[in-house]
Amino acid sequence: MKKVLIANRGEIAVRIIRTLKEMDIASVAVYSSGDKDSLHVALADEAYCIGGPKSADSYLNIDNILQAALMAKADAVHPGYGFLSETPEFAKRTEELGMIFIGPAPETMEKMGDKSMARQTMEKSGVPVIPGSDGIVKSKDEVKKLAETITYPIVIKAVSGGGGKGMRFAHSDEDVDKLYDEAKKEAKSSFNDDRLYIEKYIPKARHIEIQVIGDGKGGAIHLFERDCSIQRNNQKLLEEAPATILSESERDDITETTRQAIAKLNYRGAGTIEYLYVAAEKRFYFIEMNTRVQVEHTVSEEVTGIDIIRAQINVAFNNDIGITQDQVKLSGHAIEARINAEDPDNRFMPSPGKIDKLHFGLGRNVRVDTHIYNGYAIPPYYDSMIAKIIVKADNRKDALFKLKLVLGETVIEPIKTNLDFQYYLAGHPKVLENDYDIKFIHTENIIE
Template sequence: MARVINKILIANRGEIACRIAATCRSLGIGSVAVYSEADRDALHVRACDEAVGIGPAEASRSYLLPEKLIAAALETGADAIHPGYGFLSENPVLAQACADAGLIFIGPSPDAIVAMGSKLQARRIAKEHGVATVPGYDGEDQSDETLTAAAADVGFPLLIKASGGGGGKGIRIVDDASGFSVALDLVRREASTAFGDARVVLERFVPFGRHIEVQVLGDSHGNVVHLFDRECSLQRRHQKVVEEAPAPNLSEELRHQLFDSSVRLAKAIGYSSLGTVEFLYDASSGEAYFLEMNTRIQVEHPVTEMVTGLDLVALQVGVAEGGVLPFAQIDIRVNGHAIEARLNAEQPERDFMPSIGRIERLTAVAEMGHGQRFRMDTGVAAGSSVTPYYDSMISKLLVWGEDRERARNGLLKALDGFELHGLETNKAYLQAILKTAEFRSSTVTTRFLDSFRPWEDVVPAEELQNALVAAAVAGTFAAEDALKARHGDDPWGSLAGWRLLERAGSSSHLVTNIVDDTGESHRVVVHGRKGKYRVEGAGEDEMFDARRDGGRILLRAGDRAYSVDVDQFGAKYEIRSGVAQRMLRAVEAPTQAATGGPEGRAGLDIVAPIPGLVIEVPVTAGDRVETGDVVVVLEAMKMVHRLVAIGPGTIGEVTCRPGDTVEMGRLLVSFASNA
């Protein structure tokens, strides 16, 4: 039965909520935002016509509670709920709750969500309808004995996947039989905690596969079409980083095989809405295998929009109203090429540790050339705060080009023109990916980023040394400016951590106490004036000629010269040079941390670097560990972070256990011995 939607409650946050709100405006449909206490001033709240608070910052007490979303929709007179992606977007409970409350769920039916929500069931349905699946085990018998025997039949290496998993969670690669039982236990525990379903699927591991997916769209009248394909092989820890459409270097025969399989699978379950069918393509054998079907809009949907000219959210709304698809398969065409890069608040060179705090400035300047178009989907603006409670993705940058190379060059220009100050991001990492020969030749696989560490091309000690010198010199320039502008007032009230000492007949020197982004403290002294400086500390005792060029500082010492971008926010300094980026902080000497590293207290002790959930503690009191051994595994901002020993020692006390929610700075593991 057809129903007109006049107002939509968007059961999500961040960039996808802003994206859905934009389509609501274009359709003349009212929009309602929901927000947690942490998101009270978030951009998506301002993007909607109305907003309703739904609880504390923790998603488990706000965005993940169907009853609060239903109540907010009824309270505001919304006709429908759009779940976006993540959170409850693939939860049949929300879809059914909408139906029970007389609301329209902008997505597939609860039955379709259930059918594809379990990897066990999805694999069986695919095989029943002639869609090839990765060789493996998807049986109901989940006993240790049966799974161990099945693993031997599948062969190693293999993947253990949580049946109800998604978003990169609940997946382990097992190289040989000796590690199978431990990995199985870890996946089961993670799956039970995250998805409430401890069942697993075993799949043969394809080491150099490509991730190809097909966008499908169905209506409630039995019509299903595909909206072509996307390449999503660039992944880190099973999380997509760069996506593009269409997928390059595929034969037309294979492409049409994937289209046919996807449409056939969607029709088999009576699918009505947007959905994505994911495949693993083994280029060495030429085989493509069904992985899973995502029953929601995807993060990467804009690349499909850019090459087809369609508004996928508007199509979702039309289908949800009971409408017939407005076109047939023959009417849909691909034009050009589009590439998307996910910009995250994270520190790649620190094992992608999330970066939290306030965004001081955000600008996106993208002057595109002929045959190029730029788009940015974002959930933040200057003044927004990035918290530890949610995904670290803050924006998506996309460029359409008449061909792939134009799109690639345009995205590099767009990234170059994107400036976000106050937090560290993966911008330089994304630029480095786009410049690789593998990306240019379209030969990347799902394992490419496993060993891609462009920051290691910079000598770490030298890079830190340069950053410390640049920060100290920037502080000296600031001190000189303040001194010049002084009219009897104390110029140092806002220059925490800086101390200028002057004596008659001598040049000044500035004592700088700096904590770097690993928590280590440094004392740097700058002697001299007006760009002629002697720098002591940070591994230096050298004369520098220094000058400023806007926010850039140029430094020369003898035959050595380098330049860095420096942004100052109070006592915080953001230093950028090439792919390297550091956040340094000037502190008063008495407050400097006496730690040995980012996770260290009293030398080796492990503390939580960010609020999160403890998911694994592989050590116990009395264990001997070596440098680099994993001591605690923490989940924060949808990512898994392995906290490692920064030196050899003996575990003294373990003060956390799997399932604990911990605050930043909490002691997790103490060491009895530092040697």
């Protein structure tokens, strides 16, 4: 193992490069013409331009990325998150060229990326799933018939969905008549896949996810759970570990159930199983699996001390996680705030532009994952997330207090950011009391 190409950009590319340096492995960056001044390009040992600023011309261009990997004589490719990270074709073509794909096998990725198939797979492994269709629904009439059994409200969801795309909430047959076609059209335009399935809508729940790592041979560990319930339009804002709403017995049950399911899959690498947790029922329901590293992997690292990127690389090259389940221990409480270049006062519109003043709040057990720097110009072509601020303390109350201190000290100007919005959330009474659900931001009218 001598050289790894990172098929990504931004903070996750920087994060991967730093771990590769610690492991004494050469790093290869790829970048679009709009990213030539990005930090990951400067930090990598080699860098190749793979196309124009649009993602379709660069970070989603499989041919260009693999050509760069061949030119660099890379041993492996790390996809990061987003872009091609959950694309079976990319993984398959990487391996066909004799390079290692740092992630699950293409067939596993395909199985778990199909949300309907993933439901069936998890259910067979003993994981609780939300009542819904057994597979794809092919007509409005079929949806209405199923709704008679599981009862309204229901969620119409895209099989290849993510980020709330291709998702509609129906409360009646009349809603289905209108929303079915909308969901199908959006799914087609977003994922080039208009297949849909349905689930019972659970209006009041928490979003709990389990971080897992498998060795591809039936061995698997979990790194406990994260609570990612504070969301806006299905996009996570604050993430924390562990989920203090759970009892010890609930934690033990869901983490071990998840670990066993991952082991049965012969899953390779890092992944996340996401659940809805209904506190009133003390029950979990499977939502989906993400077959990649998550944005919020940082909080799991902070409370377990395990470098998830390093574990991914070890599994890819050695089929060895490097740690056993009994060695994974929880310590303290960690919270991550996603910092986005967007304007909360203007419907959270993106706010690209040059940064003239930059200072991150610092302190003991404070971590900042970012690719921005003073003088950096944020391009308008990509996701608006520009940094992640992660804090750790002995308990949740102290972690929230520390997060407010760090956010209050941080300056990113003159662009608009969600710093003040995150500061407000971290001190909101409902957040402090741990009394909220996934609809909290909208039901509390925090966004007018």
